[in-house]
Amino acid sequence: MTFEIGDTANLQSASQKTSIQSSEQRNRGLIWAIVAGLVGWMFIALVVAFMARAAWDDLAVGVQSTASTVSRVLAEYSDQMLISADLVRQQAGRIVGDAGPLVVDRSAYEELRKIIDISPDLVSVWIGDAEGQAVLTTREFPAPDLSGSARDYYLSIRDDPDHLYVGNLIDNRYPAEALLINTSRRLSDPNGDMRGFVQVSIDPAPIRELFRKVNIGFDSSLWWIGPVGRPLIREPFLPAAELDESAPPRFDNSTEASFDGSVSRPAFYGISGVDGEERLFFWSDAPIYGSRIIIGVSYDAMVKRLTMQMVPTVALGSAVGLSLTVILWLLYRARSKGLNYAAHLESKVRERTRELDRSVEQKDLILQELEHRVRNAFSTILALTRQMMRSSDTLEAFRREFPARLQALANTHLMLVGAQSRGVASIADLAQTALAPYDIPPTQIVITGPPVELSSERALGVGLILHELVTNSVKYGSLSADGGLVSVQWDIEAGDVHLLWREAGGPPVNGPEKQGSGTGIIDRAVAMFGGSIDRRFDPGGVEVDIIIPLR
Structure with a gap:
């Protein structure tokens, strides 16, 4: 197949048209890759956002359920504490009498002490008269000279027989009372007149301890707000003097809010x-x-x-996005390379077509070279066969050794063919070919020397020699031991290659008692290239x- 000279203009025009089309296709591919990448990242972002929203809702519902x-x-436990306080107040009213002067002797003191001792959440009882003066307390006997006439626990109940005061005593003769919750109710005689009041101090430690044991997390805090909206305690601890100014915002039961706007329990931001x-x-x-x-939850x-x-979800999404980007980029690059290769291939086809006639002319020369090589190969095989038949002691020895040497010869020929049919091979390649079948660790082999290419006749001989040396070393020499070392070194001196095979680290060497078939093959191979x-x-x-x- 040949081209006419008149077709040159058509070929150039077709080449330019192909180049333009290839460029346009590459641009379209790049736009497609960018759009697909953006769509992929948007989809990943939406999936991650959806998962984040679902995780947030689950977290919010869990916190809401636990906190509520x-x-x-x-709250129910606080009721139990206040009920216990009221029961103690009833007992205290019975002890001091229902009418007449208040009974505040030692027997009354001892009876009150017994009640307090069996009440785990109650700490002390104070009884005052109608003017607010302390007359009996479980703290000490007799009662100290203290007046509560100006205190909230007295003023708030003085005119209201049904009112329950619940609060803190910040300024107190007994510092421990400031850490307690104080409750107070009025004592009235049968006709409704005020006889005095009974104050019971409650220890809020059980509520604090229960809250700490639950461990809601999220830097949570606890507030106990009294019946009239007065803060009583906070956990983590806050001094009573700071409770009012630090209390949560005021809100009522109609105020509800949550993360998603709908809750089953009251919540407030x-x-x-x-x-x-x-x-x-x-x-x-x-x-x-x-x-x-x-x-309160942070x-x-x-x-x-x-x-x-x-974090793992975002990392996974990012990895997927990056993988998608890389895949799209690789697809674009592959398509671009494909287009470039197609254009290059088309150009090469046109060029190769013009060279086809010249290639046909080389056919006869190649056939002649092939005939020459086949003849040399058969001559070498024949010589190898004769040499081994003379040197082998038995037919079994011939059968055992001949295939290996023939395989070494074949490997050398294959290597020569692989060297772009130039009929030459490097010494390094010959050494590697001889060593390859034995899977020898690289630490046991040293191959050094300048680049040297041998003709086919010399390569065949050197390949056979190296095969025999490697075989003997593996069987009897340094390569038969774990720590053995083989060094193959060569250099060029006066137009000749000086190749040195050296072994070390193997079993002790003794000279051969007689010449074997391997020695004869090596001598024959040396004679083949005149060395x-x-x-x-x-x-x-x-x-x-x-x-x-x-030479």
């Missing part, structure tokens, strides 16, 4: 008066006395928890010096 349950349980953080407050009201237990702490939970060989059987290892003429 805890607040309800603690607000800023903490303690640390200024945004918090979500959950509360429950005690069913009997109306105290309110509020659980919004920032919940966001941090969600962030930690979403020379010198063998030295040192106890530390065999050394073989080979001279290979290059």
Whole structure:
């Protein structure tokens, strides 16, 4: 197949048209890859956002359920404490008498002490007269000279026989009382006149301890708000003097809010008066006395928890996105390379077509070279066969050794063919080919020398020699031992290659008692390329010096 000279213009025009089309296709491919990448990243972002929203809702529902349950349980427990206080007040009223002067002798003191001792949540009882003067207390006997006439626990109940005072005593003769919750009710005689009052101090430690054991997390806090809206305690601890100014925002039961706008329990957003953080407050009201237990949860702490939970998901999404980007880029690059290769291939086809006629002319020359090589190969095989038949002691020895040597010859020929049919091979490649069948660790082999290419006749001979040396070393020499070492070194001197085979680290070397078939093959191979060989059987290892003429 040939082209006419008149077709040159058409070929150039077709080449330009192909180049333009290839460029346009590459641009379209790039746009497609960018759009697909953006769509993929948007989809990944939506999936991650959806998963984040679902995780946030689960987290919010869990916190809401736990905080609401805890607040309800603690609210009911606060009712039990106040009920216990009222029961003690009834007992105290019975002890001091229902009418007439208050009984405040030692027997009354001892009876009150017994009641307090069996009440785990109650700490002390104070009884005052109608003017607010303390007349009996479980703290000490007789009662100290103290007046509560100006105190809230007296003023708030003086004119209301049914009112229950619940609050804190910040300024007190007994510092421990400031850590307690003080409750007070009026004592009235049968006709309704005020006889005095009974104050019972409650220890809020059980409520604090229960809250700490639940461990809601998220930097949560507890507030106990009294029946009239006065803060009584906070956990973590806050001094009573700071409770009013740091209390949660005021709200009523109609105020409800949550993360998703719908809740089953009251919740309220607000800023903490303690640390200024945004918090979500959950509360429950005690069913009997109306105290309110509020659980505050840090919004920032919940966001941090969600962030930690979403790190693997975001990392996975990023990895998927990056993988998608890489895949799209590789697809684009592959398509671009395909287009470039197609254009290049088309150009090469046109070029190769013009060279086809010249290639046909080389056919006869190649056939002649092939005939020459086949003839040489058969001559070498015949010589090898004759040599082994003379040197082999038995037919079994011939059968065992001949295939290996024939395979070495075949490997050398294959290597020559692989060297782009130039009929030459490098010494390094010959050495590697001889060593390859034995899978020898690289630490046991040293191959050094300048680049040297041998003609086919010399390569066949050197390949056979190296095969025999490697075989003997593996069987008897240094390569038969774990620590053995073989060094193949060569250099060029005066137009000849000086190749040195040296072994070390193997079993002690003894000279051969008689010449074997391998020695004869090596001598025959040396004679093939007109070289020379010198063998030295040192106890530390065999050394073989080979001279290979290059001319």
